[in-house]
Amino acid sequence: MEIGKGQMKIFYTANHQLHSPEFEVFNGEQVPHSEIPSRVENILATLREEEYELTPVESVTNEQELLNILTTIHDPNYISWLQSTHPTEAIYPSVFNFLNQQLLHGHLSIQWGNFCTDMFTPLLPNTWTVALTTAQTMYAAGQEILNGQPNVTVIGRPPGHHAGRSRIGGYCYLNNAAIAAQLLSEKGTVAILDVDYHHGNGTQDIFYDRADVLTCSIHADPRRKFPYFAGLENETGVRAGKKSNKNFPLAAEITNEQYQPVLEEAIHWISSHKPNFLIISLGLDTHESDPIADFKLTTEYYQKMARTLQQLNLPTLVVLEGGYSTEAIGRNMVSFLKGFS
Numbered sequence: 001m002e003i004g005k006g007q008m009k010i011f012y013t014a015n016h017q018l019h020s021p022e023f024e025v026f027n028g029e030q031v032p033h034s035e036i037p038s039r040v041e042n043i044l045a046t047l048r049e050e051e052y053e054l055t056p057v058e059s060v061t062n063e064q065e066l067l068n069i070l071t072t073i074h075d076p077n078y079i080s081w082l083q084s085t086h087p088t089e090a091i092y093p094s095v096f097n098f099l100n101q102q103l104l105h106g107h108l109s110i111q112w113g114n115f116c117t118d119m120f121t122p123l124l125p126n127t128w129t130v131a132l133t134t135a136q137t138m139y140a141a142g143q144e145i146l147n148g149q150p151n152v153t154v155i156g157r158p159p160g161h162h163a164g165r166s167r168i169g170g171y172c173y174l175n176n177a178a179i180a181a182q183l184l185s186e187k188g189t190v191a192i193l194d195v196d197y198h199h200g201n202g203t204q205d206i207f208y209d210r211a212d213v214l215t216c217s218i219h220a221d222p223r224r225k226f227p228y229f230a231g232l233e234n235e236t237g238v239r240a241g242k243k244s245n246k247n248f249p250l251a252a253e254i255t256n257e258q259y260q261p262v263l264e265e266a267i268h269w270i271s272s273h274k275p276n277f278l279i280i281s282l283g284l285d286t287h288e289s290d291p292i293a294d295f296k297l298t299t300e301y302y303q304k305m306a307r308t309l310q311q312l313n314l315p316t317l318v319v320l321e322g323g324y325s326t327e328a329i330g331r332n333m334v335s336f337l338k339g340f341s
């Protein structure tokens, strides 16, 4: 099936620049943050040059439905805390609450430690507003798919796939892919394929005990790279979700030629479960130029990746996750989208 530009709908978040973390903390040191507004700005500029039509999502118009979805996929305590907390400066966690099941109070940096797993993911004054707009964008994209649009792409920030049910991290706050998956799961089985360089641990966590949303991730081996504590092959799901999760951890410096057969195996696994909808968590941090990752995929390869994904012949929602080369990210996104046209 050939999909022209006209049949491809691209949404973006208009206010994403309001969430702009300055630094992350690694081993006690402040280093410049990687998940910055110029990532999405570079993509939007490149798409405009290529004359793609872009639809902005300016405001949250379905707040109640959104909150219903968000409190299904995330811990309601986390969502209500995020919604009702209004920090006036960047909050980094100081203590992580692994000691008890109670929610700890005190300074916001203590409260953030109830829900956060790392020091890469600060809570900023506008994080909730921006994350909720991206959530709205995912909701709109899911509705487009339900209305028969064959391919919808969402260019938004912050990313989502490291946000789990009640523990978030890795630059992510609300799990964007999971929002659309939850919406689509009311009408059929959903498969989420995560091709970000990093394991989609949050997405895996949210759907780990469910059969109606399959989760599959191709990523750097977590024994070597973030998120470190999830992403191995033997994580296959529990209870109703048994065998509904599949992980492909890979070595460093993977080339196009080495990636392609893994992608085909992932597609084979997905198609054997006969899903009705496909969601792609598209991280462009697998590119050879990425400053925080070490795969060797080329710009041209993303076109082949998209063509390969079309073998599944499913309504497909693509959502941006990582990708930190602010030079190459736009070209890589265009290459991917060309694979659909």
Ligand code: SP5
Pocket: 024, 026, 031, 032, 033, 034, 120, 159, 160, 161, 162, 170, 171, 172, 196, 198, 226, 283, 285, 292, 321, 322, 323
């Ligand atoms: C969505 C996504 O791709 N999240 C990835 C989070 C990975 N964080 C690991 C942080 C270690 C790298 N720090 C180097 C920062 C240089 N600016």
Ligand code: ZN
Pocket: 196, 197, 198, 283, 285, 321, 322, 323
């Ligand atoms: Zn990533």
